Amino acid sequence: MTRFHLPRRALLGAGAAAGLLAAFGPARAQADRTIRILVGFPPGGGTDAIARILADALKAELNGATVLVENKPGAGGQLAAQALKAAAPDGNTLFLSHDHSISILPQVVKAPGFDPAHDFVPVVGIATFVNAFAVSGGTPAKSFTDYVTWVRSQGGKSAVGVPAPASVPEFLVKLIGEKFKLDLVAAPYRGSAPLMADMLGNQIPAGVASIPDFIENHRAGKLRVVGVLGGARQAVMPDVPTFTELGLPGFEDVPYYGLFAPAGTPRATIDAFSAATARVLAKPAVSERLTALGLAVGHMSPDVLGQRERAYTATWSRIIKATGFVPQ
Template sequence: MPSLPRFSRRRGLVATLALVAASAFTGLAQGQPLTGKTVKILVGFPPGGGTDAIARVLAESLKDELGATVIVENKPGAGGQLAAQALKAAAPDGTTVFLSHDHSISILPQVVKAPGFDPATDFVPVAGFATFVNAFALSGGTPGKSFNDYVAWVRSAGGKGAVGVPAPASVPEFLVKVIGEKYKLDLVAAPYRGSAPMMSDMLGNQIAAGVGSVPDFIENHRSGKLRMVAVLGGARQAALPDVPTFAELGLAGFEDVPYYGVFAPAGTPKAALDQFSAALAKVIAKPAVHDRLTTMGLTVGHMSGEQLGARERAYTATWAKIIKATGFVPQ
């Protein structure tokens, strides 16, 4: 049988290699659907706040693990409600996710009559990466070094005071209400559009105290520009060993700590969810990232989508009881 001409053998080899390459690319695309894409991380608060800073730390490393362009898009307003609505409207292909803490996912649907989204049906949990605690902080010009000093100072001024909170009808606002009742003070929660503007007023001594997450306060606490004097949670924080818990101060019931997680639109393919979750697990295991997040006041640890979903449901149930006890009526 005559052999094929050399050019025919060469063309056959090229065609075979092209077929193999195409098959390999197809397999990669199917197994890694986000690779080569642009992935947008929605953040429901302004630049400069704790959540924004966390998102940018993660985005920088996620781009390498995903092999994708990763951008952070801030959609501030209504305590993350606008960002959550944007997630619901996004294509369910994994290229848009929402990095959020407890407020937007667990609290907003309980305090707003028509939030424009339902986490149970509109979202799917991708992965969790940390828990944290909220703290009570004093502005630099506020007298006293402890929470009890603050209580005594407010009483000496007639028992009235304003406390900043990063969003209306939030865990910090409910905490202000409970503190007022516990210590028989007339405290009013002053809501802001995120932690950054609240922090600006605290640093300018425009408001005497504020309640927000430890990541929001920790840099200014370390520099002495403000003072965290009490934290929620069941134990003191490793980053704040000298700051007591509210339970130590006699205010129990706030031991269930909030979470940080990533959520995607319902219907997002499992392959995309798994790829993002695996990439996030690798990112937070990197010493530089892990240490940075820990320094920001987070307790870092990966949760699968299923674990994040369970954590979110448990936290929602805990705060449903507290919100009901305050007599709050959804607005």
């Protein structure tokens, strides 16, 4: 029997093609496939809304596969991250996360139960965003300057809600208080949804969270975003100044949203999902919905997302150490 030997490059190409076919192959196979997108926060928040937009769009792109959003709230995304680590590396379980769970938690928790550098692999970045400072409708403040004046009239002390303990928003509360000589006390919540509920009920006068968390209620006039982080004003709220304008520079490096998979997931599967997400983000019906949430939509390859994650982690490592924070 004659044996034919393919060149090494051809063999590698065939292997990649087989991986792609296994990951996103025939329509019949896809129809029987269920993909879970883990979200570390309760339904109703910004991350949950983004995950559901992606899930709906990816169903059609992946030949009818079932794409489910699975909320695992608790510990600022820690439980969802642990669930990702425990999942099979078959491309059927992904974790939609912003900077907190991936870049911040491992620096502020002694034993988070996962190590992003070893337990996860980046799949695709979908957008960047900025954090914002908002005041509830129960305060008289119409601007950040008004808020500072109001806090001083209340004895100089105020609670500011944040979506998770030891998060970027909590560190921002500390730094904003120091800059403007206010005694601001961060009040951590289990996600942005309960924080929004308390702000709308005037149970807490202010909060720091992402623009996607605040945008709808800001538009409705139920709360007021009075300052944003990042290097430029945001198109969705062009009248709101940046904190650089307000006198607190140094927070121009903006956080990200991305999808991550368990370590060991085949690169062909990762590349295929990244390409499918790129096609989804290119659709106006999807990108416009995400942009309306206050995101700067833009596809990032697995390698680019990994680079952004490492750079953001390094930036906040310096800031966290400068605050004197001790991991809990």
